[in-house]
Amino acid sequence: MTGTSRGRRLWFGAGIDSAAAAGPPALRQAIQADRQGLDLFSVSDHPYSGGRLDAYAIVGVALGATERVAGLVNVTNLPARPAPVLARTVTSLSALSGGRVVLGMGAGGSWDDIARLGVPRLDPGAAVRAFEEAITLVRALSGGGSPVTFEGEFYRVTALEPAAVPAPPVWTGSVGPRSLAVTGRRADGWIPGRAADWLSARYRESRPLVDEAAVAAGRDPAEVATVFNLPGTITSAPRAATRDREGRWTGGSPAQWAEELAGAVLEYGASGFVHFPVGAEPADTVLGRWAQEVVPAVREAVAADA
Numbered sequence: 001m002t003g004t005s006r007g008r009r010l011w012f013g014a015g016i017d018s019a020a021a022a023g024p025p026a027l028r029q030a031i032q033a034d035r036q037g038l039d040l041f042s043v044s045d046h047p048y049s050g051g052r053l054d055a056y057a058i059v060g061v062a063l064g065a066t067e068r069v070a071g072l073v074n075v076t077n078l079p080a081r082p083a084p085v086l087a088r089t090v091t092s093l094s095a096l097s098g099g100r101v102v103l104g105m106g107a108g109g110s111w112d113d114i115a116r117l118g119v120p121r122l123d124p125g126a127a128v129r130a131f132e133e134a135i136t137l138v139r140a141l142s143g144g145g146s147p148v149t150f151e152g153e154f155y156r157v158t159a160l161e162p163a164a165v166p167a168p169p170v171w172t173g174s175v176g177p178r179s180l181a182v183t184g185r186r187a188d189g190w191i192p193g194r195a196a197d198w199l200s201a202r203y204r205e206s207r208p209l210v211d212e213a214a215v216a217a218g219r220d221p222a223e224v225a226t227v228f229n230l231p232g233t234i235t236s237a238p239r240a241a242t243r244d245r246e247g248r249w250t251g252g253s254p255a256q257w258a259e260e261l262a263g264a265v266l267e268y269g270a271s272g273f274v275h276f277p278v279g280a281e282p283a284d285t286v287l288g289r290w291a292q293e294v295v296p297a298v299r300e301a302v303a304a305d306a
Contacts, residue, residue, distance in 0.1 A: 010265065010302065011227055011272030012295045013040040013072065014287055016062075018052045026053070029283055030062035034069035036291035040102060042074040042229075042274045047081070048113040056081075056089055063097040071097075074191065074229065074274065075104035075173035079111075079119045079127070083134035084157050087141035091163035099168070103138065104191065106173040107131035128178040130154040135170055135186045142167035171227060180206055184213025189225040189271065197228055197249050198268040225271035228264070232257075233279050234289040251278065254289060258297035265302050 171189035232251030
């Protein structure tokens with residue numbers, strides 16, 4: 001979706017390392033993100049890897065140690081976390097944190113790894129159908145109301161009492177055409193796969209599929225935010241080139257970042273960015289530059305254009 005994001009919320013987040021060895025530093029990064037005014041912290045979900053901490057354990061502990069920042073699992077490995085239990089997890093976190101949760105959801109990748117958990121393997125079409133059912137069921141099991149009975153192709157629940165709190169916003173990591181259509185019909189946000197940015201062919205080819213599905217479902221495409229996972233270096237001095245030979249964003253000075261991201265918001269309708277540090281600099285140093293130099297400058301540039 002091209003166009004501006006004037007009048008809409010902008011999200012700025014920090015990617016947190018989920019490696020088991022990064023436990024205490026990861027928690028400190030979430031606390032730093034909170035204190036320095038970021039909107040969310042993000043952790044990846046690899047429940048089949050003993051070398052990583054459980055994503056929802058990180059989110060729960062970090063939300064308990066913070067006051068304002070939201071937690072996002074980017075994105076939840078749905079086949080390993082069945083929708084009825086996932087609904088209980090995210091609504092519980094929302095209730096305990098005052099609503100500081102965003103639910104990232106994916107249809108499932110790395111099926112060889114997922115199968116090692118004992119989860120039945122689904123073909124791509126079935127995985128997308130299960131993904132859409134899961135979004136529907138998570139929302140049905142949120143926000144109070146009568147007990148829920150659901151008879152789907154993949155999920156069947158009987159007389160389950162919904163949680164009293166509403167479902168959090170749902171952002172997807174959709175990649176293929178069928179899952180992108182689900183995003184347009186059902187989701188509140190989309191995180192382009194493989195760290196694709198607003199100038200990439202992936203974004204240009206994929207976002208129209210989201211928009212078309214939204215319109216077909218009677219929705220305004222603007223209801224589906226685009227939030228970019230964005231790796232890159234934040235340097236103290238300007239760089240001669242901020243993109244590589246393939247055109248992928250690689251980073252630059254805070255001023256170069258601010259100019260680029262403000263353009264992404266104002267020209268391409270971006271709704272947010274989650275920064276992932278690249279390089280050997282200490283994570284807290286890079287996070288400080290992102291939160292205290294880049295993000296305020298982007299917000300100021302967007303506000304000045306309003």
